[in-house]
Amino acid sequence: MIPVENFLILAAVLFAIGVLGVVLRRNALIVLMSIELMLNAANLTLLAYGRARHDATFQALAFLVVAVAAAEAAVGLAIVVGIFRNRHSTNLDELTLMKH
Amino acid sequence: MSFDLAELTLSLPLLVVAVGGVLVLLLEAFSGRTASRAWLAVLTLAILGLATALEIPAWEAAATPRAIYGGMIAVDRFSIFLSVTIFVGAGLSTLLAGGFLREHRFEFGEFYALILLGTAGMMILVQANDLVTIFLGIEIMSLAVYVLTGSWRRSAKSSEAAMKYFLVGSFASAILLYGIALVYGTSGTTNLLEIGKSAVVTTDPVFLIGTFLILGGLAFKVAAVPFHMWAPDAYEGAPTPVTAFMAAAVKAAGFGVLVRILVTAFGRPSLTFGAGGWASIAAALAILTMTLGNVAALRQDNIKRMLAYSSVAHAGYLLVGIVAMGRVGDEARGPILYYLLAYSLTTVGSFGVIAWFGSHGDERQHIDDWAGLGARHPAAALAMTVLLLSLGGIPLTAGFFGKLYLFKVALMKPGLVPLVIIAVANSLISIFYYLRVVTAMYFREVGRATSPLRSRGVTAALILATVGTLALGLLPGWAIDLATQATILTK
Numbered sequence: 001m002i003p004v005e006n007f008l009i010l011a012a013v014l015f016a017i018g019v020l021g022v023v024l025r026r027n028a029l030i031v032l033m034s035i036e037l038m039l040n041a042a043n044l045t046l047l048a049y050g051r052a053r054h055d056a057t058f059q060a061l062a063f064l065v066v067a068v069a070a071a072e073a074a075v076g077l078a079i080v081v082g083i084f085r086n087r088h089s090t091n092l093d094e095l096t097l098m099k100h
Numbered sequence: 101m102s103f104d105l106a107e108l109t110l111s112l113p114l115l116v117v118a119v120g121g122v123l124v125l126l127l128e129a130f131s132g133r134t135a136s137r138a139w140l141a142v143l144t145l146a147i148l149g150l151a152t153a154l155e156i157p158a159w160e161a162a163a164t165p166r167a168i169y170g171g172m173i174a175v176d177r178f179s180i181f182l183s184v185t186i187f188v189g190a191g192l193s194t195l196l197a198g199g200f201l202r203e204h205r206f207e208f209g210e211f212y213a214l215i216l217l218g219t220a221g222m223m224i225l226v227q228a229n230d231l232v233t234i235f236l237g238i239e240i241m242s243l244a245v246y247v248l249t250g251s252w253r254r255s256a257k258s259s260e261a262a263m264k265y266f267l268v269g270s271f272a273s274a275i276l277l278y279g280i281a282l283v284y285g286t287s288g289t290t291n292l293l294e295i296g297k298s299a300v301v302t303t304d305p306v307f308l309i310g311t312f313l314i315l316g317g318l319a320f321k322v323a324a325v326p327f328h329m330w331a332p333d334a335y336e337g338a339p340t341p342v343t344a345f346m347a348a349a350v351k352a353a354g355f356g357v358l359v360r361i362l363v364t365a366f367g368r369p370s371l372t373f374g375a376g377g378w379a380s381i382a383a384a385l386a387i388l389t390m391t392l393g394n395v396a397a398l399r400q401d402n403i404k405r406m407l408a409y410s411s412v413a414h415a416g417y418l419l420v421g422i423v424a425m426g427r428v429g430d431e432a433r434g435p436i437l438y439y440l441l442a443y444s445l446t447t448v449g450s451f452g453v454i455a456w457f458g459s460h461g462d463e464r465q466h467i468d469d470w471a472g473l474g475a476r477h478p479a480a481a482l483a484m485t486v487l488l489l490s491l492g493g494i495p496l497t498a499g500f501f502g503k504l505y506l507f508k509v510a511l512m513k514p515g516l517v518p519l520v521i522i523a524v525a526n527s528l529i530s531i532f533y534y535l536r537v538v539t540a541m542y543f544r545e546v547g548r549a550t551s552p553l554r555s556r557g558v559t560a561a562l563i564l565a566t567v568g569t570l571a572l573g574l575l576p577g578w579a580i581d582l583a584t585q586a587t588i589l590t591k
Contacts, residue, residue: 008285015278018274022267022271028263028267031267032267032270035267035270035271035274038271038274038275038277038278039274039277041278042274042277042278042280042281043281045278045281045282045285046281046284046285048285049281049284049285052285053285053288055288058284058285061232061284061290064232064235064236065235065277068235068236068239071239071243072239072243072270072273075243075246075247075266076266076267076270078247079246079250079259079262079263079266080263082250082253082259082262083259083260083262083263085253085259086256086259086260087256092263092267095260095263095264097256097257097260097337098257098260098261098332098333098336098337098405
């Protein structure tokens with residue numbers, strides 16, 4: 001059996017990759033995907049702890065997160081489509097209408 | 101887990117707002133494409149009014165705080181006081197939205213549904229007694245507000261603001277969620293009260309990391325420096341009634357949940373005090389937030405952006421209250437609640453004047469556009485003056501007593517004197533840029549001609565906000581009494 005720590009470390013690495021993606025990448029869609037990666041890292045953490053503690057409540061919370069993430073992705077993609085219609089670009093560095 | 105009718109009655113206001121939101125959404129779907137949406141605004145106000153009325157019996161019932169729905173939701177006066185503050189923000193924003201949406205030609209009924217659903221999320225948030233409820237409340241609130249921010253689809257600024265707000269907001273939510281997963285995993289419970297009592301060693305690094313991630317995620321939501329960079333752009337680009345809603349209601353909900361989680365889950369001395377305790381970190385953030393917000397506001401020529409930075413600065417003053425809560429004790433919660441009420445009323449009013457001033461898709465936010473307003477529209481200029489003086493904390497206004505009570509409670513701990521001095525110095529700096537608008541309105545030559553929007557709703561909102569600000573400033577006693585009664589949390 002794989003020890004629980006391995007899952008936790010994998011989740012932490014995934015979370016770090018997600019954070020780096022948000023900070024370093026300039027394309028709105030890639031940033032959105034990085035945020036999804038962070039959410040999934042949190043889910044993996046929940047499931048790993050659930051297995052360690054033999055507690056199914058952790059899995060219930062993970063399902064809830066999946067539902068919320070779907071709602072968030074729907075709103076996020078709608079916003080990306082909206083901005084693409086206005087600008088024909090999804091590059092975040094070009095969003096400078098309000099820089100003073 | 102038990103589920104009985106009595107618990108359902110205790111959450112009646114929340115049910116009214118949530119079901120009302122869905123109802124407005126359905127009515128919009130079944131009304132004609134070209135029909136006016138003014139009646140949906142009226143319905144929204146009626147729903148918010150009903151929810152406010154239902155909070156009155158709830159206030160009595162909450163005299164003894166308790167937790168319902170298996171401990172997920174707290175029933176106490178603290179959450180009722182904040183819910184009503186949120187209703188004030190939502191109601192005034194709805195009044196502003198009617199005229200604003202019609203004038204700028206993007207009137208649609210979902211707007212009001214989203215205001216109600218966002219309000220429901222905030223109510224869940226201020227009542228949340230469990231990490232899961234906090235996450236759900238934050239998401240329900242934020243998703244509604246992201247869409248509202250981007251709702252002016254023809255405006256490039258609005259969609260840009262929505263994009264930035266969404267990306268930063270969901271980044272913060274993901275950080276918060278990872279923090280929740282770590283705290284839940286190490287302590288074995290998501291209930292705030294049980295986390296506070298759990299036997300988990302608070303030196304467990306994973307638990308501490310989780311704590312900081314949760315608090316960091318919440319700091320994003322209240323726009324505390326260094327997590328504030330989204331706020332100026334989101335506030336400036338959003339349709340002005342939405343900005344008012346964000347500045348008032350989202351901030352009140354954010355501080356509500358922050359107060360509760362710090363007291364119940366992370367209230368033990370080892371987490372509160374010491375160099376790494378949240379009281380010290382909040383003090384550092386308070387100084388940074390006040391100073392950066394005010395210094396940045398000084399440089400703005402766009403009034404809406406200036407008020408956006410000013411709202412960052414106000415988050416800093418509120419953080420002084422949070423520090424006082426850690427160092428002095430529970431009595432600091434009354435001033436925080438009063439400050440949130442006073443600030444919500446004032447900030448909705450000041451953004452309301454900005455919403456009133458633009459017309460035909462032109463928002464007139466540059467300070468030069470405001471020159472000579474006092475001569476042409478004396479009533480509006482007077483309202484703006486009162487509201488700005490209140491934001492600056494000048495006596496006889498709500499903002500003055502807000503700051504007075506907040507700083508007075510902080511002074512009960514001698515160690516906090518330097519923090520309060522910095523806060524007072526910041527209030528003085530802020531008066532400069534508020535007065536800059538006032539001088540432009542009264543002492544400068546008339547700029548280009550203006551035709552502010554005509555709407556009974558907007559006029560009513562401005563009168564209510566201004567009179568409310570003066571009423572809280574002249575007779576603060578009753579609100580202070582209510583806020584003091586509302587300091588007890590479910591424990």
